[in-house]
Amino acid sequence: MLCPKVWDLKAPQNHNEIARWSKPEIPLTISSHYYNHSVSVVAPRKRKLPVDIIDCILEDSEYYKVEGLPVSQIVDKEFVEAFVKKGELTLLSINTRIDLENCICVTPEGQLVLSLGVEDYQRLGIEGKQSYFDRSRSSRFVVQVDLREDTFTPGKKNYERVKKCLEENLEGLFDVIFIWEPSEKNVCPSSAAAWFHQKGYKVSLCRPKYSEILECDCRIPSVGSECDYERFLEWLGIFSIGGDVTNEDPENYVNSYISPSPNAPRGDLLHAQWTGLFSRKKLEKIYKEIENHVSHSSWVSLHVQGFADSPVSWGLKEHSFHTDGDNNYTIVFQETGEKLINKSLSSNNKPRNVQ
Structure with missing residues (x-):
C-alpha cells in the first residue's frame, strides 16, 4: 500500500489529522490500527444499510x-x-x-x-x-x-x-x-x-453487539469543495454518540454542532454500530464494500474506535488511557471517489501525515 505524497489539509494541534485521499489503495491508517473495538457506519437518506455491507461486517465476525x-x-x-x-x-x-x-x-x-x-x-x-x-x-x-x-x-x-x-x-x-x-x-x-x-x-x-440510531427529517450536510471539514467531522461525531443533530435552538449547546453549511435537502440519517473485536483484515474488507456502494449516496462514513486499554494504539506506538484513550479514525466516502480521513494520533509522537 502506497502513501500519498500530497495532503490538502494540515493537521490541527489536537493530535487529529485530516486528509483527503484519492488513491485506489486502502489507506495504511487501517492496516496499522490493530485493536478495533467498534465499527460505525453513518448513511444519509437511509433507513437500512445495504445488505452487502451488513453481510460483510457480520460474516466471520466471531x-x-x-x-x-x-x-x-x-x-x-x-x-x-x-x-x-x-x-x-x-x-x-x-x-x-x-x-x-x-x-x-x-x-x-x-x-x-x-x-x-x-x-x-x-x-x-x-x-x-x-x-x-x-x-x-x-x-x-x-x-x-x-x-x-x-x-x-x-x-x-x-x-x-x-x-x-x-x-x-x-x-x-x-x-x-x-x-x-x-x-x-x-x-x-x-x-x-x-x-x-x-x-x-x-x-x-x-459475537459483536449491534445498535442503531435513526434520525428522521434532519438537516444533512453536503461534503464537497465548500465543506468545512472540521465542523463536518464534529457534527458527525455528535451524531455518532447520540447527540441531537436536529436542534436549531441558538441557546442550546448542541447548536454549535448542527449540520454545517452547505446543506442538502432534509432527510433521514442512519447510524449503525457493531461493538466487539475486529481485525484489520476485516476493516479492509468493510472499507472495500462501502466503497462499492457509495455511488448510491452522496456520502457514507465509517468510524472505527480502538480499545481504551490496549498497550499500543497505532502500529507499535505506546498507548495510554489518560493521555490518549481516544484512538480512532473516521473515513468519509464521497460519491466522487474521494475520501476524507480523520485520524486521532498517539500523544507520544508529534503529528504526522495520515497514512
Whole structure:
C-alpha cells in the first residue's frame, strides 16, 4: 500500500489529522490500527444499510475469549509455529487497566507487547523500555518480543531465556480476546480456539453487539469543495454518540454542532454500530464494500474506535488511557471517489501525515 505524497489539509494541534485521499489503495491508517473495538457506519437518506455491507461486517465476525491465560502459553513452540507464524493473530488482554495494571497484546505482525508495573518488570528479567507516559515516576515499562524472529525458536538462547522468564518470573493470569486469520484458506480460523481448549482453558465464542440510531427529517450536510471539514467531522461525531443533530435552538449547546453549511435537502440519517473485536483484515474488507456502494449516496462514513486499554494504539506506538484513550479514525466516502480521513494520533509522537 502506497502513501500519498500530497495532503490538502494540515493537521490541527489536537493530535487529529485530516486528509483527503484519492488513491485506489486502502489507506495504511487501517492496516496499522490493530485493536478495533467498534465499527460505525453513518448513511444519509437511509433507513437500512445495504445488505452487502451488513453481510460483510457480520460474516466471520466471531472472536474468542480465553480465561486465565499465562503469558508463557503464548510463546509455546507449537502455538507460535501454528498460529503466530502462519496467519495473523490479533490478541488483547481485557478487564485490565492500562494505567494501573499489567496489560498484554499480540499484534498481527507477531509482536508480543507487555505493559508492566515496575515491580513485575524488574522481576521479569527481559529488557524493555520506560513508558513514555510515565517518565517522571518510572513506575511502568514496556517489553516487546518479536515472536516471528528467526532466533525465536526452541533451542536458541533468545527463545529459551524469554520462555523461562515468562514461566518463572511473571505472575498473574490474563483474560484475553483474540482473532486468528490463517494464511491458508483451507484452515479453519477456530483452530486456535480449539488449541487453547485442548490445553484445558475455558474458551468462549463471542459475537459483536449491534445498535442503531435513526434520525428522521434532519438537516444533512453536503461534503464537497465548500465543506468545512472540521465542523463536518464534529457534527458527525455528535451524531455518532447520540447527540441531537436536529436542534436549531441558538441557546442550546448542541447548536454549535448542527449540520454545517452547505446543506442538502432534509432527510433521514442512519447510524449503525457493531461493538466487539475486529481485525484489520476485516476493516479492509468493510472499507472495500462501502466503497462499492457509495455511488448510491452522496456520502457514507465509517468510524472505527480502538480499545481504551490496549498497550499500543497505532502500529507499535505506546498507548495510554489518560493521555490518549481516544484512538480512532473516521473515513468519509464521497460519491466522487474521494475520501476524507480523520485520524486521532498517539500523544507520544508529534503529528504526522495520515497514512
